Amino acid sequence: MRLIAAAAIAAIVITGAAEAKTWRIRPGADAEQRLQTALIEARPGDTVQLGRGRIELTGGLSLDVDRVTIRGDGAERSILSFNGQRRGAEGLLITSDNVLLRDFAVENARGDAIKARDCNGITIRGVRVEWTRGPNAENGAYGLYPVNCDNVLIERSIARGASDAGIYVGQSRNIIVRENLAEFNVAGIEIENSFNADVFENVATHNTGGILVFDLPGLPQQGGHDIRVFNNRIVDNNTPNFAPAGNIVAGVPTGTGVLIMANSNVHVFENEIADNGTVNVLISAYRESFQDAHYNPLARDIVIRDNAFGNTGYAPAGDLAALSQLGVPMPDVLWDGATVYSQGGTPRTGLVRMVVNDNRSTRTGVGSFLSLGMAVAGSPLTEAQPDPTPPPLVAIAEPERVRIRD
Amino acid sequence: MRGLVLAALVLAALGITSATAQVAPGVNTAAIAAERPPELLSAYHFFRDAGARTPNERVTPYDLNTPLYSDGALKFRYVYVPPGTQAQYRDEGVFEFPVGTVLIKTFAFAADMRQPTENVRFLETRLLIRRAEGWVAYPYVWNEAQTEARLSPIGANIPVNFTNEQGQAIALDWAVPNRNQCKGCHDLAGNLTPIGPSARNLNRTFDYPFPNIPDNQIDFWAAYGLMDGGAGGDAPTVPNAFDPASGSLELRARAYLDVNCAHCHNPQGPAHTSGLDLRWSQHEPIAWGVGKRPVAAGRGSAGFEFAIDPGHPERSILLYRMRSTDPGVMMPETGRQLVDNRGTALIEEWIAHMDAEGRVSE
Numbered sequence: 001m002r003l004i005a006a007a008a009i010a011a012i013v014i015t016g017a018a019e020a021k022t023w024r025i026r027p028g029a030d031a032e033q034r035l036q037t038a039l040i041e042a043r044p045g046d047t048v049q050l051g052r053g054r055i056e057l058t059g060g061l062s063l064d065v066d067r068v069t070i071r072g073d074g075a076e077r078s079i080l081s082f083n084g085q086r087r088g089a090e091g092l093l094i095t096s097d098n099v100l101l102r103d104f105a106v107e108n109a110r111g112d113a114i115k116a117r118d119c120n121g122i123t124i125r126g127v128r129v130e131w132t133r134g135p136n137a138e139n140g141a142y143g144l145y146p147v148n149c150d151n152v153l154i155e156r157s158i159a160r161g162a163s164d165a166g167i168y169v170g171q172s173r174n175i176i177v178r179e180n181l182a183e184f185n186v187a188g189i190e191i192e193n194s195f196n197a198d199v200f201e202n203v204a205t206h207n208t209g210g211i212l213v214f215d216l217p218g219l220p221q222q223g224g225h226d227i228r229v230f231n232n233r234i235v236d237n238n239t240p241n242f243a244p245a246g247n248i249v250a251g252v253p254t255g256t257g258v259l260i261m262a263n264s265n266v267h268v269f270e271n272e273i274a275d276n277g278t279v280n281v282l283i284s285a286y287r288e289s290f291q292d293a294h295y296n297p298l299a300r301d302i303v304i305r306d307n308a309f310g311n312t313g314y315a316p317a318g319d320l321a322a323l324s325q326l327g328v329p330m331p332d333v334l335w336d337g338a339t340v341y342s343q344g345g346t347p348r349t350g351l352v353r354m355v356v357n358d359n360r361s362t363r364t365g366v367g368s369f370l371s372l373g374m375a376v377a378g379s380p381l382t383e384a385q386p387d388p389t390p391p392p393l394v395a396i397a398e399p400e401r402v403r404i405r406d
Numbered sequence: 407m408r409g410l411v412l413a414a415l416v417l418a419a420l421g422i423t424s425a426t427a428q429v430a431p432g433v434n435t436a437a438i439a440a441e442r443p444p445e446l447l448s449a450y451h452f453f454r455d456a457g458a459r460t461p462n463e464r465v466t467p468y469d470l471n472t473p474l475y476s477d478g479a480l481k482f483r484y485v486y487v488p489p490g491t492q493a494q495y496r497d498e499g500v501f502e503f504p505v506g507t508v509l510i511k512t513f514a515f516a517a518d519m520r521q522p523t524e525n526v527r528f529l530e531t532r533l534l535i536r537r538a539e540g541w542v543a544y545p546y547v548w549n550e551a552q553t554e555a556r557l558s559p560i561g562a563n564i565p566v567n568f569t570n571e572q573g574q575a576i577a578l579d580w581a582v583p584n585r586n587q588c589k590g591c592h593d594l595a596g597n598l599t600p601i602g603p604s605a606r607n608l609n610r611t612f613d614y615p616f617p618n619i620p621d622n623q624i625d626f627w628a629a630y631g632l633m634d635g636g637a638g639g640d641a642p643t644v645p646n647a648f649d650p651a652s653g654s655l656e657l658r659a660r661a662y663l664d665v666n667c668a669h670c671h672n673p674q675g676p677a678h679t680s681g682l683d684l685r686w687s688q689h690e691p692i693a694w695g696v697g698k699r700p701v702a703a704g705r706g707s708a709g710f711e712f713a714i715d716p717g718h719p720e721r722s723i724l725l726y727r728m729r730s731t732d733p734g735v736m737m738p739e740t741g742r743q744l745v746d747n748r749g750t751a752l753i754e755e756w757i758a759h760m761d762a763e764g765r766v767s768e
Binding site: 033036037039040041059060062063064085086087088089093095109110111112117118137138139140141142145147148163164168170171216218219220244245246247248288291 | 581585586587589590596673679680692698699700702703704705707709723732733735739740
């Protein structure tokens, strides 16, 4: 009886496998049309296999079929090239569930490189997205860009040259970003308006800012929380900011390791954070005015512990340069000190807890801390009342490990 | 020409055919219901002629108060509702159409757009078919000879040359959308959905050529049984964006944005993550972009701080992106390659006249 059941299960599995189809797309004449046709006509379970070489695209590609794999022969071998792109706001757009992208590259998209919108289950593995001319304000905004997705896994991928963020996860839930390389972007990795993210074992280098955790007002999902950033190498992020003005990352000071803006329950621990010319870790409220009645602009329940800090503060940029010229030495961890904010003219306060503990520094032995003492979010730096006293130690529960649901 | 077509249509809609006229077969409901769509548009019998100029019985033309800009293309719209069924009128949103309904839209250019009824070349005819499980979209691409239109689910590029209304020679590659690109606009909470046929956009006159026929489209649809309920006099309406007599500057600008942008920029549309809501029913200026900072605009921001900076069209991101033809910057993202000069002029005037709260007093 049990044997029969096993045989039945095997039959189902085999039938399922037999139905799945592999669409092989070799570079060459009509490759763009063959590829987009495969992406439209694929059935759930199918694989679209990209051959070796470059496929030249003139328009954006899109996939709207669940459970499809797009895979190439390697991030240096199978290349979707958008050098001649004339249409489409991104290179590749995914709008279906449980899609796997692996082992190919997207180069020089006119807008975003790979965008995944409204997906439940998106895995990006071993993919390279790059603007090959290096940092340039004319490059597309985002490299790997899941937005409003659940169960996001980005691993062993490379993002280079984005004029906003190389790896950007926005308004999403349940996120793992691990073992990636983000370099020569404005923001290396950015988690924005998202819930439950683990960001670990990544290398963020040669960006303007290494790893950013942001929360912005006025969006369908805000109130970002429960983010862990750990075991990353966040070093030498000193590429001059090349973001188009007006974008929020255009305000990131060149030479920032980690930047936490607003959000609650963000834990940054056991990272190597070094050689970031302005500051290794910057914690700030959202500093602009806003009208969103549900938005809290304060960074709160923030833990910075057990990190290994290297050199920093040797080339402070932006507003912080002025501060430095006033004789305020740049610490490893700089907090604006905001605990009060204004909502439509009404002052509001929130419980702001901050733990900065057990950090090491090659400069000073113990990692240094400075609050600018600007209690009201968005205060001008002229109102800074610098205070190096670390905040009192309190227990802030660490978010649980993120598990991706299938 | 148009009058003749309309005469035939109205007779057809009324079920009147002259005894001497050749009786064409009715619309092919089997083709509409088929799981695999026919390869040729003619298989549906929506039209009496191979060139799809003369609609068949129950195939009713309509126009919209303010249409979507598509590089200035002419659009010929028809609705087919199966016999014995009716659309349900509703004040807000697209009418509830019965299974078997087909919305038919042909895109075309006249050789010289200053004479829009002469030398009209059809490019594609798009069908939106209401199935039991939802709407499906099928684009049919016309041949050079204009004798047949063939199904092209993966889209197509058609080189087009024409003289525009200003007398300039225009050459473009007309992009027939593929199935995913159709959904790029016709998407509401993940489901394919029509955009145009709402009460407020249909509430206008149509040039039906007989005196005893209601000339308001909603009245016509109700009178001839295409729709249950609805009266033009009671229904909401939007102005014609380019006719100052039809509404205030603010209302005309918002009518334009509703039709051209709100299919994505609404809380359930593809651009919901931007937080921008350009629906006619949205009354908060911040949601239109007034004083709203960009989120993921990238170089689309052009270095400006706000989507709409009241009084300052020259530094408003929304207008900047409407004026761009760079695929990484332009809005809408698809459906145009040219700039809608009339649309940008309207939005420029609107923003220029805004007070700090985003309102225009008249």
